[in-house]
Amino acid sequence: MxxxxxxxxxxxxxxxxxxxxxxxxxxxxxxxxxxxxxxxxxxxxxxxxxxxxxxxxxxxxxxxxxxxxxxxxxxxxxxxxxxxxxxxxxxxxxxxxxxxxxxxxxxxxxxxxxxxxLPLDGVTAAHALDLAGPGRSILVQGASGAVGMLAAQLALRSGRTVVGTASARSADAIGDLGIPLIDYSAPDWPARVREAAEGPVDAAIDHTGSPRVRETLATDGMLVRTAFAGRSGHERADAVRGFARAARNRSERICSAPxxxxxxxxxxxxxxxxxxxxxxxxxxxxxxxxxxxxxxxxxxxxxxxxxxxxxxxxxxxx
Ligand SMILES: NC(=O)c1ccc[n+]([C@@H]2O[C@H](COP(=O)([O-])OP(=O)(O)OC[C@H]3O[C@@H](n4cnc5c(N)ncnc54)[C@H](OP(=O)(O)O)[C@@H]3O)[C@@H](O)[C@H]2O)c1
The missing domain is CATH 3.90.180.10 (Medium-chain alcohol dehydrogenases, catalytic domain)
Structure with missing residues (x-):
């Protein structure tokens, strides 16, 4: 380019x-x-x-x-x-x-x-799960996405309770993955995630950088960040700031497949x-x-x- x-x-x-x-x-x-x-x-x-x-x-x-x-x-x-x-x-x-x-x-x-x-997304999903730790339940943000659908399947296979987020239009695409799918545009989506998981989740994999993911997590829950969505025109600077913040936070981990x-x-x-x-x-x-x-x-x-x-x-x- x-x-x-x-x-x-x-x-x-x-x-x-x-x-x-x-x-x-x-x-x-x-x-x-x-x-x-x-x-x-x-x-x-x-x-x-x-x-x-x-x-x-x-x-x-x-x-x-x-x-x-x-x-x-x-x-x-x-x-x-x-x-x-x-x-x-x-x-x-x-x-x-x-x-x-x-x-x-x-x-x-x-x-x-x-x-x-498969390669980049599969390695990302599996590595993110590894970083999330062995907790019983997990939120996968963007579970209809290329990374998210792999993370959701791998988490399910490991015996975890898995809850995903996606837009309503994505429900058909991964409806048969066997996990509850919460619409991330609902104002109370963190509460809906907790409800679907029957309590706060032990870990979350997130690519948005949303601070609201914390609302879904148990007090000692682990938040794995794979990306940070930035403001239009400021994506790179916002992601740099997001990763720097995550690196300082003991209950967050950064997943970088590269x-x-x-x-x-x-x-x-x-x-x-x-x-x-x-x-x-x-x-x-x-x-x-x-x-x-x-x-x-x-x-x-x-x-x-x-x-x-x-x-x-x-x-x-x-
Ligand atoms: N850390 C790493 O090593 C690594 C490796 C690969 C990719 N990534 C990054 O991971 C991110 C996802 O990649 P991908 O290939 O899976 O993308 P993708 O296939 O485009 O999927 C994006 C997913 O995010 C969902 N989504 C959109 N807005 C959301 C929101 N506000 N809250 C929750 N979910 C939302 C989408 O749902 P709808 O389609 O229903 O809107 C979709 O499920 C990208 O930023 C990519 O750069 C990181």
Whole structure:
């Protein structure tokens, strides 16, 4: 992207593939998701991409075109189908040069487009749940969203009582996930969450930054922040302030999938492999992919801005 702004800020550029260093490998990307974070970054509101000129995209599915001693040790050779989430953006490209420890094998029965919607959101959801602790009940804000629907399913599977929030229009999209869904536009939504959970919840996962989430929580409840929604035109500054506040608060934790991927590589690989296996065997439902060729990235960006509940845009490079 050339500048921050609307989808016309996106540019398709031809650049040489960066040669691998050390044990890095080159992957031919076939599918890459385009989600809420890409839209935010393109507009200039994303905390981790403060200047224009970067390549969007946090995750991809592709095929190895080179191998290294480390990739071979991990069972990944030229031609292997792989899946990854990156510690920084750059997946919306035809080729990427990456550390092989970022890659896990694509389960043979899993459709690559279905796999492409999972990595960043799945790692975020699972890591957020981990940070939330083992409490009995949990609120998942935005439970119809790409991250929220995964967090809700994983929380349910762990035996927790789960309550979600979403707009009324989203009820159909996740109505069959088996959790009560509270309309976040109701003025008394925190009280409704407590009522649905039969008491204050032990933890909450939130991407809005709303101070009212506290009203749903038990006194010693844990609040995990994955994002902070800012005022229009001030998204980045508001998110920086929100994360700084959360970092000072002992009953709040910040969930950053990019940081987790950068610093806990083996845990990340185990987690992604197990989430992919869950999706492949039907035990975990992801957002439905809506495909756009990379050459139509502008239309794809527009579609991602207004993706219906339960759907996520995937760019295809095949
Ligand atoms: N921390 C990390 O590492 C990380 C990783 C990935 C994503 N994220 C961030 O997480 C956020 C969600 O991402 P996503 O991909 O899941 O987005 P998404 O698919 O667009 O979903 C957003 C969800 O939020 C709901 N929502 C909107 N306004 C709300 C409100 N006031 N209160 C509660 N829920 C509300 C939406 O419900 P309706 O559609 O019904 O309105 C929807 O369920 C984004 O800000 C993204 O940047 C963070």
């Amino acid at each position: 050339s500048r921050f702004g609307d989808p016309t800020a996106m540019v398709l550029a031809r650049e040489p593939v960066r040669p691998p260093r050390g044990n890095e490998v080159v992957v031919r990307v076939t599918h890459a998701s385009l989600g809420a974070t890409d839209v935010l970054a393109r507009r200039g509101g994303y905390v981790l991409q403060p200047a224009p000129g970067f390549i969007t995209g946090y995750d991809f599915v592709g095929e190895l075109v080179t191998e290294s001693a480390v990739s071979v040790a991990l069972g990944l050779r030229v031609g292997s189908r792989v899946v990854a989430a990156l510690p920084r953006m750059g997946a919306h490209a035809t080729f990427v040069t990456v550390a092989p420890t970022l890659l896990v094998a694509l389960p043979p029965t899993l459709d690559p487009a279905a796999a492409a919607v 940081l987790f991927i950068a610093t806990r590589r083996m845990a990340y690989r185990r987690l992604l492999a197990s989430l992919l296996a869950d999706v492949a065997d039907g035990g975990l439902r992801t957002a439905e992919p809506t495909l756009f060729p990379l050459a139509e990235v502008w239309e794809a960006q527009r579609a991602a801005e207004s993706a219906p509940p339960g759907r996520k845009v995937v760019l295809t490079m095949v």
